[in-house]
Amino acid sequence: MTRKIALVTGGGKGIGRAVAARLAHDGALVVVHYGSDEAAAKETVAAIEADGGQAFAVQGTLGVDGDAEMLSAKVEAGLRERTGEFVLDILVNNAATGAGSIATATPGEFDRVFAVNVKAPFFLVQHLLPVLRDGGRIVNISSADTRIALPFELAYSMTKGALDVFTRSLAQELGRRGITVNAVAPGPTPTDRTAFMFADERMRAGTAAAAALGRIADPSDIADVVAFLASADSRWVTGQVVDATGGTFLGPREVTTSI
Numbered sequence: 001m002t003r004k005i006a007l008v009t010g011g012g013k014g015i016g017r018a019v020a021a022r023l024a025h026d027g028a029l030v031v032v033h034y035g036s037d038e039a040a041a042k043e044t045v046a047a048i049e050a051d052g053g054q055a056f057a058v059q060g061t062l063g064v065d066g067d068a069e070m071l072s073a074k075v076e077a078g079l080r081e082r083t084g085e086f087v088l089d090i091l092v093n094n095a096a097t098g099a100g101s102i103a104t105a106t107p108g109e110f111d112r113v114f115a116v117n118v119k120a121p122f123f124l125v126q127h128l129l130p131v132l133r134d135g136g137r138i139v140n141i142s143s144a145d146t147r148i149a150l151p152f153e154l155a156y157s158m159t160k161g162a163l164d165v166f167t168r169s170l171a172q173e174l175g176r177r178g179i180t181v182n183a184v185a186p187g188p189t190p191t192d193r194t195a196f197m198f199a200d201e202r203m204r205a206g207t208a209a210a211a212a213l214g215r216i217a218d219p220s221d222i223a224d225v226v227a228f229l230a231s232a233d234s235r236w237v238t239g240q241v242v243d244a245t246g247g248t249f250l251g252p253r254e255v256t257t258s259i
Contacts, residue, residue, distance in 0.1 A: 001023060001026040001027040001028040001089075001090075001230070001231065002027035002028075003027070004023075004027065004028040004029070004089040004090060005028065005029050005031070005079065005083070005087060005088050005089050005090070006020075006023045006028045006029070006030045006031065006088070006089065006090035006091070006092065006230065007030075007031040007033065007075055007088055007090070007091050007092070007128070008020045008023070008030060008031070008032060008033060008092040008094055009033040009060075009062070009071075009092065009093055009094050009095035009120075009121075009124070010033065010034070010035070010094040010095030010096065011030070011031075011032035011033050011034065011041070011044060011057075011092075011094065012032060012033075012034035012037055012040040012041035012043075012044050012057070013034075013037065013040050013044075013191065013192055014189070014190075014191030014192060014193070014219055015094060015141065015186060015189060015191060015219045015222050015223065016032075016092075016094040016095070017040075017044045017047075017219065018218075018219035018220050018222065018223035019092055019094060019219075019222070019223045019226045019227075020032050020044055020048065020055060021044065021047060021048055021051070021053075021223070022220070022223040022224065022226070022227045023090065023092075023226075023227060023230060024048040024051070024053030024054060024055050025048075025051055025052075025053055026227060026231070027053075028053075028054075028089070028090065028230075029054045029055070029082070029083070030048065030053070030054070030055040031055070031056060031057075031058055031075050031078060031079070032044050032045055032048075032055050032056065032057045032058070033057075033058055033059075033060055033071065033075075033095065034057060034058075034059055034060075035059070035060070035061055035062060035095065036059075036061070038057070038059065041057040041059075042057060044057070045057050056078055056082065058071065058074040058075055058078055059074070060074060062095055062115070062116045062120040063097070063112050063115035063116035063119070063120060064115075067120055067123070067124075068120065068123035068124045068126065068127045069127060071124065072124070072127040072128060075088075075128075076131075086131050087131050087132075087133055088128055088131055088132050088133065088136065089132070089133050089135075089136050089137065090136065090137045090138075090139070090230045091124070091125065091128060091132065091136070091137070091138045091139070092138075092139045092140075092141070092226060092230070093120075093121040093124065093125075093138070093139070093140045093141060093163075094141040095116065095120070096116060096117045096141065096156075096159070096193075097112065097113055097116045097117065097156075097193075098113065098153055098155075098156045098193060099112070099113035099153065099154075099155035099156050100152065100153065100154070100155065101151050101152050101153070101154050102151070102154055105154070105155050109155070110155050113155050113156055113159055114155075114158075114159055114162075117156070117159035117160070117162075117163065118159050118162045118163060118166070121140060121163065121166065122166060125138065125170065129174075132179065134177045134178050134179065135177075135178040135179065136177075136178075136179045136180075137179070137180055137181075137182075137229065137230045137231075137234070138170065138174075138179065138180070138181040138182075139181075139182055139183070139184060139226050139229045139230055140163050140166065140167050140181070140182070140183040140184075141163075141183070141184055141186070141222075141226075142160045142163050142164055142167070142183040142184065142185040142186075142241055143156070143157065143160040143185055143186065144185050144186065144187040144188075144243065144245045144248060144249075145157035145160055146160050146161045146164055146185065146241075147185075147243075148187075148248070148249050160185075163183060164183055164185075164241050167181055167182060167183040167239065167240075167241060168239045171238040171239030172239065175238060180229070180234060180235065180237060180238035181238055181239065182229045182234070182237060182238060182239070182240045182241070182242060183240070183241040183242065184222060184225050184226055184229065184241075184242050184244050185241055185242065185243050185244060185245065186217065186222045186244050186245065187211065187217060187244070187245030187246060187248040188207045188216065188217065188245075188248065189216075189217040189218070189219055189221075189222060190216065190217075190218075190219070191219065204216065207248075210248050210249055211245065211246035211247055211248045212246060212247025212248070212250055213246040213247055214246075215246065217244075217245070217246055221244065221246070222244050225242055225244045229242065
């Protein structure tokens with residue numbers, strides 16, 4: 001990815017941090033977007049630079065009017081300062097927020113989760129398409145929630161279903177430019193947003209047991225899949241949602257096995 005330029009939204013923490021670090025390690029100049037935690041974003045940039053990579057952070061509040069325009073303008077300013085031009089090769093739409101169940105979600109929470117998880121990626125792509133080079137890559141971070149029913153975060157799951165549709169339709173639209181568009185659907189992965197799932201040892205054990213591979217994911221497991229989809233090796237893959245759950249809840253397990 002030498003001489004490639006990538007933007008990772010929500011790149012200061014969790015899966016976003018792992019993605020930013022992996023793309024930078026592979027040679028890309030990475031723009032690390034963050035919403036409010038400047039310290040975390042600076043830590044991500046510092047870790048990348050300590051590894052010999054290149055990165056810088058930009059702040060942008062998503063889910064508000066004009067968010068795509070404001071973030072695009074900040075990315076442009078940062079890139080022109082460092083490279084003299086405003087072009088992108090890779091866009092990773094990772095930033096997301098959550099909302100509750102049918103019993104607890106409020107109209108405000110519902111509107112916000114769709115504004116951050118669906119509306120922001122849609123219009124960010126719209127604003128950045130003119131500077132996304134032909135042959136570029138768009139990777140959307142979806143969720144296993146689209147195939148595993150988790151009623152306690154129903155509204156969040158609905159946004160990820162919308163992102164999957166966005167992925168397929170955008171891939172059809174941009175294929176003529178050689179731009180691939182894919183999504184990665186992680187399963188339960190330790191991040192700030194999912195910390196509650198791993199606070200109890202029994203829940204941790206149950207989560208590991210639910211995966212065919214028998215362990216809890218690390219953010220780097222997801223980042224490696226994103227890196228493949230962002231690379232030249234994935235040139236013939238587009239419009240796909242890649243399940244990156246370690247085989248979580250694939251189906252009933254046999255009590256005994258001969259393997």
